[in-house]
Amino acid sequence: MLEIRNLKVVFETDRGVVKAVNGIDLTLERGKILGLVGESGSGKSMTLLSILRLVPYPGKIVEGEILFEGEDLLKKSASQMREIRGKDIAMIFQDPMTTLNPVFPVGEQIRESLRVHNIIKPEKEGILGFLGERDRRKKEYEKAVELMEKVGISYPEKRYFSYPHQFSGGMQQRAIIAIALSCNPKLLLADEPTTALDVTIQAQILDLLRQINEVNGTSIIFVTHDLAVAAEFCDEIAVMYAGQMVEKGPVDKVIGEPKHPYTKGLLKSIPKITRKKEKLYAIPGNVPDLASLSPKGCPFYERCEEAVEECKEVELPLIEVSDGEFVRCIKYL
Amino acid sequence: MHKVPLKDGVLDMENGVFIQIKNLKKYFIEEPDLLMKLVAKKKKRVVKAVDDISLDINKGETLGLVGESGCGKTTLGRTIVRLYEPTEGKIIFEGEDITEARGEKLKEYRKKAQIIFQNPYSSLNPRKTVRQILSVPLIASGVKDPHEREERIMYLLNRVGLNYRQMDSYPHEFSGGQRQRIGIARALAMSPEFIVVDEPVSAIDVSIQAQIINLLEELKEELNLTYLFIAHDLSVVYHVSDRVAVMYLGKIVEMGKTEDIFFNPLHPYTKALLSAIPSIDKSKRRERIILEGTVPSPVNPPKGCRFSTRCFMKKGKMCEEVEPELKEVEKGHFVACHLY
Known part of the structure; x- marks a missing residue:
């Protein structure tokens, strides 16, 4: 019901053009819950806002198609978009106090x-x-x-x-x-709806959203930085890093057998409640600054432990490794 | 510093009781002005943020403090390092009562007890360079010589994993994780023995959180520190703590060894809290207990057990009328609940 093709969102700032979303492809079927996971600046919120065409100035959508039930949302007029917002596609924002x-x-x-x-x-x-x-x-x-x-x-x-x-x-x-x-929307966009809430309240809200999904058949795109929440709540997961999608697939595949080094690192670095306590694995380095990111090669290159020389140069597509599971990494080429 | 052993012999340095908190209370009193009193008949409001808490922290351990927002965990941490004046009760640090310490004595205490704040964006002055930020505690602790100070700053930055060349940068030039490292360096500048770590990773990106947690653990080993680790993320608390205290509405409801709390929780609130943790591993998921309603206001906490309004194991009248005391039900495992 929703298909995003090669979406690109850029911000023109004093420090140059920042590619907040750099070629995202997504499909969402009716009644499914898709989790978009990533850190701040990975472009997950911008992807959501682009669906409603609410990308704030100076950002703009420069390329791509967003097909909602077969119609390209990017070609709609402002008044047609106003009809769609809230009625067919509704959004829940992160901070309830300011919404x-x-x-x-x-x-x-x-x-x-x-x-x-x-x-x-x-x-x-x-x-x-x-x-x-x-x-x-x-x-x-x-x-x-x-x-x-x-x-x-x-x-x-x-x-x-x-x-x-x-x-x-x-x-x-x-x-x-x-x-x-x-308005009984067909698609619900949830941008970190539980981040500002406590765990017991988070459980209540997730429970409510799941009921809505089951009873009304509403599709949900759920943006979060918390892999554990995504693992419990979503049917499919897409992991984003620096404006790109690095891995996507069914929940069991992405969480159970992660392929991309970033996903693997993230999963390893979460403290787990098991009897044996070990030192935490930490992904080295810092979250990249999108403005100074090299336009070529893999954005995760600098922090990746499995990187090889070619990673610096190659532009990779998403590679299908098994049914419905995609990875953007040179190892699977 | 001169150490005064306690008369009643409660303090037992051999077992390493390091900090003793006795019946600590911190009330925030909201007094309406005269006009509002007369015209709108507004009454005094008392927020009982920390209400009668007693606990011990042993030398070299990490005590985890968990609870939902508004339960008073940050207030407790801040009161212990005397950023807030306690309303009642005693704080005893290495056998010395510092509840009412003033002047030099308070300064001495501040050298030993430090705090790392939650939000690395608001806890650093944006107009000061890193060098200036780190100089303040060094000057206060008596490092007068500028060269020695610079050396100390270089050492500190190096220790927390920052480049000393960034000494003259301003906070905005750093990312969230790096800022938190500056906050840690600032706390370490005093060479403290005890640090209140208040939600150190909740404002930081996921892939950086593990770095900060590891750094804190390394520092603890290396410098023989004692932590009071405040967090709402239970898996982080599990990872770092030796013992855990669970707070609800200004009270401690359960306290014990980390393993006891996580694998054998006794208080219904702890059970619900643990069941609400989302887990990556499917097989580890517990049956979810979804609590109804929200935390009541600390202005008018419920009578009797404070959790009775949301409790799913309530026994009846008793829970609503009698306030349960914190009792030791197993060795070193304390619970405040009428079920035990």
């Missing part, structure tokens, strides 16, 4: 999205539309309350008029999920 508007009651913000997308149709069209306004408003209110109940906000009638600061972080995130669900 909600602090000066409007939470319930009203859920209702706003119902109103904008005309979910409850006015009784009369055109100039007489105001006649059924009171009734329409009531129906929207009821629908918003229903949504709040569905995402697990207790006493929804009372909480409808609460302001965001009266909600805890987990409750705010639930309210945002309610907004995202208000």
